Amino acid sequence: MTGAPLLDVTDLTVSLPHPDGSRLFAVRDLNLRVGAGQIAGLAGESGSGKSITSLALMGLLPDGAKVSGSAMFEGRDLLSMSARDRAALRGRQMAMIFQDPMTALHPMLSIGRQMTEHYRHHFATTQAKAMRRAEEMLDLVRIPDPRGALKRSPHQFSGGMRQRIAIAMALCCEPTLIIADEPTTALDVTVQAGILRLFERLRGELDLSVLLITHDLGVMSAVADRVSVMYAGRLVEGGARADVLTRPRHPYTHGLLNALPGAGGSGGMQTIPGLPPSIATHPPGCAFHPRCPFCAPSCKVDTPPLVAISDDRRIACPIDPLAPKKVTAS
Amino acid sequence: MMQMIRSGWYRLPGLLRFTLGRLVVGALLCVGVTFISFTLTQVVPGDPVMANLGERAASDPEIVALYRERYGLDQSLPEQYARYLGRLLQGDLGESQQTHRPVATDLATYMSATIELAIVAMILAMAAGVALGITAAVWRNRWPDQAIRVISLAGVSVPTFWLALVCLYVFFFKLNLSPGVGRLGPGTPAPPTLTGLYTFDALLSGQWGLFREALSYIALPALVLATYTTGIVTRFTRVAMLDSLGNDYVRAARAKGLPARTVILRHALRPALAAIVTVSGMAFGRMLAGAVLVESVYSWPGLGLYAYRSALTLDLQAIMGVSLIIAVIYILVNLGVDILYAVIDPRIRY
Numbered sequence: 004m005t006g007a008p009l010l011d012v013t014d015l016t017v018s019l020p021h022p023d024g025s026r027l028f029a030v031r032d033l034n035l036r037v038g039a040g041q042i043a044g045l046a047g048e049s050g051s052g053k054s055i056t057s058l059a060l061m062g063l064l065p066d067g068a069k070v071s072g073s074a075m076f077e078g079r080d081l082l083s084m085s086a087r088d089r090a091a092l093r094g095r096q097m098a099m100i101f102q103d104p105m106t107a108l109h110p111m112l113s114i115g116r117q118m119t120e121h122y123r124h125h126f127a128t129t130q131a132k133a134m135r136r137a138e139e140m141l142d143l144v145r146i147p148d149p150r151g152a153l154k155r156s157p158h159q160f161s162g163g164m165r166q167r168i169a170i171a172m173a174l175c176c177e178p179t180l181i182i183a184d185e186p187t188t189a190l191d192v193t194v195q196a197g198i199l200r201l202f203e204r205l206r207g208e209l210d211l212s213v214l215l216i217t218h219d220l221g222v223m224s225a226v227a228d229r230v231s232v233m234y235a236g237r238l239v240e241g242g243a244r245a246d247v248l249t250r251p252r253h254p255y256t257h258g259l260l261n262a263l264p265g266a267g268g269s270g271g272m273q274t275i276p277g278l279p280p281s282i283a284t285h286p287p288g289c290a291f292h293p294r295c296p297f298c299a300p301s302c303k304v305d306t307p308p309l310v311a312i313s314d315d316r317r318i319a320c321p322i323d324p325l326a327p328k329k330v331t332a333s
Numbered sequence: 334m335m336q337m338i339r340s341g342w343y344r345l346p347g348l349l350r351f352t353l354g355r356l357v358v359g360a361l362l363c364v365g366v367t368f369i370s371f372t373l374t375q376v377v378p379g380d381p382v383m384a385n386l387g388e389r390a391a392s393d394p395e396i397v398a399l400y401r402e403r404y405g406l407d408q409s410l411p412e413q414y415a416r417y418l419g420r421l422l423q424g425d426l427g428e429s430q431q432t433h434r435p436v437a438t439d440l441a442t443y444m445s446a447t448i449e450l451a452i453v454a455m456i457l458a459m460a461a462g463v464a465l466g467i468t469a470a471v472w473r474n475r476w477p478d479q480a481i482r483v484i485s486l487a488g489v490s491v492p493t494f495w496l497a498l499v500c501l502y503v504f505f506f507k508l509n510l511s512p513g514v515g516r517l518g519p520g521t522p523a524p525p526t527l528t529g530l531y532t533f534d535a536l537l538s539g540q541w542g543l544f545r546e547a548l549s550y551i552a553l554p555a556l557v558l559a560t561y562t563t564g565i566v567t568r569f570t571r572v573a574m575l576d577s578l579g580n581d582y583v584r585a586a587r588a589k590g591l592p593a594r595t596v597i598l599r600h601a602l603r604p605a606l607a608a609i610v611t612v613s614g615m616a617f618g619r620m621l622a623g624a625v626l627v628e629s630v631y632s633w634p635g636l637g638l639y640a641y642r643s644a645l646t647l648d649l650q651a652i653m654g655v656s657l658i659i660a661v662i663y664i665l666v667n668l669g670v671d672i673l674y675a676v677i678d679p680r681i682r683y
């Protein structure tokens with residue numbers, strides 16, 4: 004961890020309205036830090052609340068969503084600032100990259116138009132200057148013939164190229180934080196590797212912080228400095244990458260790692276039994292208990308708090324210390 | 334020779350090729366329209382001789398025979414149709430039995446009035462419909478949306494004929510806000526004919542008073558004619574915008590910190606335009622039909638009024654002329670719609 008965190012999320016809780024009038028809790032008591040120049044990974048299966056977390060940070064939650072807690076960004080609380088201040092930050096200091104580059108770029112506007120409109124809005128400058136900036140950014144993400152690319156439409160580029168363009172677009176206004184929601188999921192593996200290398204390079208060149216959201220621990224292990232794992236809206240484990248990925252302490256993290264292709268030794272890939280709970284039916288106690296091979300009676304009643312087990316390591320499981328060897332043996 | 338034509342054809346720009354192809358198909362469609370309208374006018378019970386000649390003249394076999402000969406009604410039906418097509422190719426639409434003028438001249442006179450009415454009504458309907466549709470979509474399921482849905486439902490449900498009468502009664506007889514029926518007040522000379530559209534011609538010749546008068550006369554019939562189209566355009570715009578607002582790229586535009594106005598009007602409206610343009614093209618056809626009713630209530634000397642009178646007197650040539658011109662307008666509007674698709678969406682290539 005280097006220096007003070009750029010983004011410090013404390014007790015973030017997000018609830019969404021249910022048609023029957025009750026509220027669904029998509030994220031509960033989430034704590035998360037992204038240090039300056041750091042790539043922080045947030046992992047979890049679909050439905051674990053990762054994407055809602057990113058939308059909550061960007062201020063793009065759907066109507067009716069309620070947010071509590073705090074999210075300090077460059078010393079200011081995102082969650083309590085006015086909508087106007089929020090909009091001024093959006094796309095400027097904090098930018099977002101979406102999962103599917105095929106749908107995240109506007110199909111009917113030229114690349115040049117899409118890359119300059121927010122730059123002109125945030126910096127109140129001329130189109131010519133904005134175009135020069137856009138060209139530089141396309142060059143930075145290694146798009147061949149940047150000037151020509153600006154005149155073209157998204158459908159004239161491949162998926163990987165479009166994701167590079169989306170990244171260049173996010174970089175235009177020199178953001179300090181980029182929230183990347185599954186930026187490589189829709190891409191094939193070789194293209195994926197290129198995009199991840201791009202993130203690493205940009206982090207070094209631009210002193211960029213990235214909140215990398217993914218369900219893929221393989222992606223995480225490639226670039227993230229720190230890893231946080233979410234399950235059913237809660238953080239279950241967090242720590243430095245090497246620590247979490249080589250010595251997982253939470254049964255869920257363990258299961259995820261075993262589910263990676265090539266993991267689990269001679270037994271091959273092992274899946275976690277059962278399905279993640281839907282947002283409407285989080286089980287009582289520890290949300291993971293119906294799928295947990297170590298489930299104790301108390302797990303069905305009490306929600307385990309997230310406790311720091313060392314300076315840099317937090318875990319929400321009372322079955323501690325959990326010896327990884329035992330898990331592989333079962 | 335064929336080879337040359339073929340290779341030349343494929344060297345044309347796509348859009349031009351598409352347009353030419355559609356025009357050829359459109360011309361064939363027009364022939365079909367003449368056939369159908371010819372058949373229909375023959376099938377309807379009634380005798381054009383009886384409808385046009387006075388009772389005494391109609392009882393004189395000699396006059397009847399002369400009349401039939403004069404308008405070619407003495408020939409067999411296939412012969413009549415073949416002669417009509419032959420003359421049509423030379424641009425001759427025949428002579429109206431009712432006005433005794435060439436149908437082409439009549440159409441030119443009456444069409445400009447209808448075109449003016451339809452253009453003003455279309456502008457009103459598009460402006461109101463698109464604005465209301467966007468507002469409803471942005472305020473989905475909240476009171477502005479509910480209110481707009483009721484208004485648009487009323488717009489498509491109210492019978493045009495009834496609305497025309499009620500509006501005339503309320504705004505002319507009761508409130509005196511409308512100057513009355515017709516295109517201009519009695520005794521007001523028409524502006525010099527440039528386009529045939531009075532408001533436009535008055536503007537072009539710099540006659541402000543005349544422009545305002547023409548505008549005050551067209552306002553009420555145009556509003557009535559626009560009602561249905563406004564309702565339809567509102568509903569389609571709302572649905573298209575709801576669909577469009579849910580797109581990833583609209584969320585991405587918000588994530589870039591763009592103001593809500595820009596996100597809605599640039600990012601969300603653009604893809605919705607394709608649906609809006611489609612429905613407008615179809616609504617334009619419906620508007621020409623509505624024009625018949627509105628024009629007869631407001632004594633608006635347009636195609637609708639002409640068609641209505643021709644139908645009453647079984648004026649064969651005039652009815653076919655009107656059908657043909659409406660078919661041509663319809664085909665051109667639809668061609669325009671297809672060309673607009675390519676303008677709206679760069680992914681569409683012809």
